[in-house]
Amino acid sequence: MSISRRKFLGWMGAAGLGVTAGTKARAASNAHFEGYPNSLAVLHDTTRCVGCRRCEAGCNKVNDLPAPATPFDDLTVLDRKRRTDAESYTIVNRYGAGGEGQAPLFRKNQCNHCLEPACASACFVAAFHKTPEGAVVYDASVCVGCRYCMIACPFEIPTYEYDKALAPRVMKCTMCHPRVLEGKLPGCVEACPVEALSFGSREEMLKIARERIRKQPERYVDHIYGENEMGGTSWLYLAGVPFRELGMREDLGVTPAPKLTSGALGAVPIVVGLWPVLLTGIYAVSKRKDKIAEEEKRQAVAQAVEAADQKAAEAMAKAREKAEKEKTGAIDKAVKEALAEAERKAQEEAAKAAAEAAAPTDDTAEGPEGTTPPAPSDPKPTEEDA
């Protein structure tokens, strides 16, 4: 690894920018969206609904959907609970028909066209969008088919063409957006024979709903479903029984779907901004630690080597001194020994000479007295010996 610090920091900057560019998080936004002004809505008064399925037929017709397996005037399909599917944008279900003499309840189900739609917030190609008119519309030409919209939708509305191999689409109610733009009514609203469906501006529909509750409090539960659910929807409901008895969830809360994920999206810039700095710091610290450790190691080694050298030198000097001492000692000893030897030899010689000198006097008794043998203390002969 050999990267200069300047180069490294440059890369980090580029990487950080690369990751941030193109990501947009609305986490920090404090804006509260209350829907487009004058956007349109449908009010579904379930107390008026008779379960005739004309709305289903009307929807099928204006949207050119395939003909159903059982015709729309066959009401036996109401015996089981149905849901929207790829061939029907809307269905009517019957609820609570068990009571004695109690009139059955009906509810029409379709896309609720949220003010801040979960599907649009979840789509990673932005295939959905909320139109100012109120409809949430879908663009199949960009759809990848990940089906995250179906996961996200709290009302379980979007459906998928699972049987199409090449060009499957997400299918859901469009609130008849093209018709509305032409000034016409949505297909279902137009087809309803009992005015269980009303169409107009959302403000207007809310006013009508409140008015009905005020005028006939015994007929209605005091709640307009869709006014605040999931941040509000463009499809509003009135009911005579608690909404859960019509198969509607009352635990969805009033938080719009985008708010549920904005916190997580808001973490993106934090991670992108913080991690590289932090990790580079940790890298630098660990690098520095390594360097210091390396330096200390080198110093320690150098010190050890020096100490060892010194010790060795000392030992060497001592050894040399000892050897020197031993050598001189040996020489002295040798000299001493040699001297002692020489002395001993000289004495021996002197003794020998003395003995020799004595023997001829014994043989020749009258030898000249004057020829005396050398004295034993005379050093001359020893010199010759040495």
Place this chain on the structure above:
Amino acid sequence: MSASRTAVSRSLLTPFNIVAGLILAVGLVITVMRFTGGLGAVTNLSDYNPWGLWIGFDLLVGVALAAGGYVTSAACYIFGLKRFHSAVRPAILTGFLGYALVVFALHYDVGRPWRLPYPFIVQPGTTSLLFEVGACVALYLTVLFIEYSSAPLEWLGFRKARNLVVRLTMVLTILGVVLSTLHQSSLGALYLIAPSKLHPLWYSSYLPIYFFVSSIIAGLSMVIFESSLAHRYFHDKMDETHRRETDGVALGFGKAASLVLFGYLLIKVIGLAVDNNWHYLTTGWGAWYLVEVLGFVALPCYLYAVGVREKNLTIIRRTSGLAVLGIVLNRLNISLVAFNYHLPSSERYFPHWMEIAISVFVVTVGILAYRFIVTHMPILYEHPEYKDAH
């Protein structure tokens, strides 16, 4: 190289190859069915259950288990734990293969796979967490490919390109950690948008944090688990350094995994407390939740700690398997088991056998690719010409 040649000359009809061949054949048939008959022909997906096994296992589990790449390279290069160096290449390889397979498997799941680049080239939906996931996975796959490419470049002998890649190590590692943090966490954050569909015991505003922290556990455990498998089957491919360092890697990673598991357990408990979900623990869902948290988080945490304290590699290796299973369980719980908990059982999802077959097919492709690469390229050993250079 000589080892692989003898393997080829032996016989290709080993039991492993026969089974793998069968799986591939079945997978190819189902692939044809999928792309001619649509998703409905081979899956049990429905309008209520748009995401099945291919998202729950292939995407969520796949990405989590491929976390070894960023965890190991961060430990080695950023935190300076050089003694884990021999574990980096195998981990990067598994990470790269893992992500490549995730993207491969996604082609089966999405309706029009040829449009997968649309979010980046046609119309970005930046408010979507899936966009974040997609962008980060795409970028990280590229990062992993570059990091991994030093091995094939050494194999092919492209010295200059290889040296360039090695010089990028540091920046790639940091980029890898940033991208992994983002997409590992946002995989969990995908479910934040559906509080009404995911059981409260699994739904938490901490989901992104849970997913990120548990990905570290998955990464650490997978490195240990995979290395014990590699030792069994590719021992002859390992060099002296790799064999010597392996035990140290298992001990070090086991210790780290134990600590992270403990932290994970703590934030799980905090999550329970924050949402005040204690009362659910006495229900059937609570029992299942406790199985996950006690049996697959607390237990491996304890076992790792025991294994490390006693330097018992057998315990550590077995615990890594348990921890990996725990990650699989957690991801499947969130995506399949506890998702749509409110629906009647007739509307619930259970994978079609062909979905399972495709998941097995994808894993098999991964194992075969891994086998090919470690028998041909310098993964478990250092290339003799590039000693100490990376």
